[in-house]
Amino acid sequence: MRVVILENASDIAVQAGNIFVELLTDKPNAVLGLATGATPVPTYKYLIDCYKQGKVSFKDAVSFNLDEYVGLDRNNVNSYYYFMMENLFNHVDMRKDKVHVPNGVAENLEEECARYDAMIEEHGGIDVQLLGIGTNGHIGFNEPSDAFSDGTYITDLAQSTIESNKIYFTNGDMPTKAITMGIGSIMKAKKIILIATGISKAKAIKAMIEGEVTPACPASILQKHDDAVIFLDKDAASLLA
Ligand code: PGA
Numbered sequence: 001m002r003v004v005i006l007e008n009a010s011d012i013a014v015q016a017g018n019i020f021v022e023l024l025t026d027k028p029n030a031v032l033g034l035a036t037g038a039t040p041v042p043t044y045k046y047l048i049d050c051y052k053q054g055k056v057s058f059k060d061a062v063s064f065n066l067d068e069y070v071g072l073d074r075n076n077v078n079s080y081y082y083f084m085m086e087n088l089f090n091h092v093d094m095r096k097d098k099v100h101v102p103n104g105v106a107e108n109l110e111e112e113c114a115r116y117d118a119m120i121e122e123h124g125g126i127d128v129q130l131l132g133i134g135t136n137g138h139i140g141f142n143e144p145s146d147a148f149s150d151g152t153y154i155t156d157l158a159q160s161t162i163e164s165n166k167i168y169f170t171n172g173d174m175p176t177k178a179i180t181m182g183i184g185s186i187m188k189a190k191k192i193i194l195i196a197t198g199i200s201k202a203k204a205i206k207a208m209i210e211g212e213v214t215p216a217c218p219a220s221i222l223q224k225h226d227d228a229v230i231f232l233d234k235d236a237a238s239l240l241a
Contacts, residue, residue, distance in 0.1 A: 001228040003209060005237045009197045012231045013042035016130065016193050019229075020047060021056045023128050029060040031120075033129030033189050034088075035140075036065065036080045039197055040130060044088040051092040058094040062123050064116075066131070066140035067180035068104040070154060078169055079104065102152065102179040109179060113152040117185060129189035133196050136160045137204040137217035141180035148215045149182035183221055192228040194219065196236040205232060206239040 006012050020043075023030045034040070050056045065080055074081035081101040089099055100119060106112035120126060131139050136158055142149055143158040157165075157176050166174045186192070196205055208219040209230065215221075222228045 001209070001222050001225065001230055003230045003232065003237075003240075005232050005234060005240075008233055009039075009042050012195050012197065012233060013046040015231055016040075016043045016195050017046035017050065019128060019191070019193055020130075021050055024056050024058065024061060027127065028057065029062065030127045031123045031125065032061055032063040033126035033186075034063050034065050034084065035130045035132050036067070036083045036087075037132040039132040039195050041087055043130070043195065047088065048091040056092075058089075058092045061094060062098045063089075063094065063100060064120055064123075064126060064181075065101040066129075066186070067178050068102040069175040070104045070109065070177040070179055071175045073105045074101070074103075077171065078174075102181075104175075104179055109154050113154065113179060116179075116181070117151045120185065120188075126189040128191045128193060129186060131186070131192060131194040131219075133194060133201055133204050133208065133219050134158075134161055135164060135200050135204055137207055137219045139183075139186060139194070139219045139222075141178040142183050142186075142218040144216050144218060146215060148184070148218070148221060150184035151182045152179065152185055153182055154179055183215075183218060187221060187225060190227065192222060192225055193231065194222060194228065195231045197233040199235040199238065201236040202239040205230075205236050210241060 068080045072079040102116050103112050207217040213220045
């Protein structure tokens with residue numbers, strides 16, 4: 001993987017955003033793999049600015065998000081579907097029927113997992129997958145465990161994830177389960193961009209880049225991807241040798 005250390009979050013937003021702008025310029029019907037959380041928000045703001053300036057269009061693009069909370073429907077303000085609408089899609093020319101987020105309230109969640117993987121395959125796979133990283137090294141909601149996951153599945157959230165994310169749940173309890181693309185699904189993306197900012201990510205970043213490849217740090221699998229680029233600010237990179 002290629003590690004790029006930048007001055008701050010704005011510089012990361014520009015670098016990561018430009019990869020999507022170039023992708024959509026070369027391939028207007030590209031398949032975008034997108035992520036939620038605080039870290040990608042500046043990247044989405046940058047993409048909205050690029051759209052407003054006529055530098056990029058999403059009108060033929062397709063998107064797949066990494067994950068969704070089990071039990072939250074798309075109208076729930078804490079759902080990741082809602083997040084994507086608020087932070088990106090409502091502000092650009094993306095067709096809503098081309099937006100895919102796992103359905104956290106599907107009647108049969110196992111079927112929903114299989115359906116999600118099949119849909120990604122039908123669209124020819126993800127061209128560029130954007131990732132954040134948890135303080136525990138998770139990507140998507142693939143929490144540290146004994147084995148790398150494969151396709152989309154239902155997972156229990158780690159206590160540290162619950163602690164990090166519960167601040168957003170001012171209105172209702174935070175779910176303890178999620179539906180997430182698996183490590184196998186993420187690794188199939190043709191290109192992967194992982195972005196991380198702030199000192200709270202420094203330990204996970206060190207383990208991901210300098211540690212062994214282990215499901216105890218799920219992000220470490222990216223060492224084995226042919227085209228993964230990691231954009232860090234100085235704080236996130238501060239423990240690297
Ligand atoms: P954050 O989450 O961007 O809100 O820090 C990242 C993640 O948990 O993957």
